[in-house]
Amino acid sequence: MTTVVRRNPNHGWLPFFFNDMYRDECKAVASSTIPAINVKETVGEYCVEVAAAGMTKDDFAVNVNDDNDLVITMEKKNESKDENREARYLRREFSYSKFSQTLVLPDDVNKEKIEAKAENGVLSVVLPKLSEKDVLKRQRAIAIV
Numbered sequence: 001m002t003t004v005v006r007r008n009p010n011h012g013w014l015p016f017f018f019n020d021m022y023r024d025e026c027k028a029v030a031s032s033t034i035p036a037i038n039v040k041e042t043v044g045e046y047c048v049e050v051a052a053a054g055m056t057k058d059d060f061a062v063n064v065n066d067d068n069d070l071v072i073t074m075e076k077k078n079e080s081k082d083e084n085r086e087a088r089y090l091r092r093e094f095s096y097s098k099f100s101q102t103l104v105l106p107d108d109v110n111k112e113k114i115e116a117k118a119e120n121g122v123l124s125v126v127l128p129k130l131s132e133k134d135v136l137k138r139q140r141a142i143a144i145v
Helices: 014-021 024-031 132-138
Strands: 037-041 045-051 060-064 069-078 095-104 115-119 122-128
Touching (some): 045 069, 060 122
Antiparallel strands (some): 037 045, 060 069, 069 095
8 A cells, every 4th residue: 555645845855855764763773872881990999980972071960869879960962053044954853862870889988089070071980998997987786685
């Protein structure tokens, strides 16, 4: 069976070609991005690296939530303004990326001294470790009644 499609003769074939080429199924796959994350450990610290090309420090938020988990969020809106009045868009899509990752922090992380920096499309979060003495101080014995 053939589907009848009404086409506006003033627009030609090109807009319909782009609409067919960029179906909704293709857009969903193409616009979903999950940044790669590395977590490494040294003697004195943990380091979380998030690869997010094109992002700046203003696109990230890093915090420790009420459950003492590390929460890294990223949000980027790409809106371009085109002042060229002679051209017309055949298809224009705005880009929006949002990402959130929650990581459970080990007990030996000094939460007051966590630092983060964004450089060359990589967010690095440094999680300094507490000394063994400080970890033992934080533990408390619970009396059994």
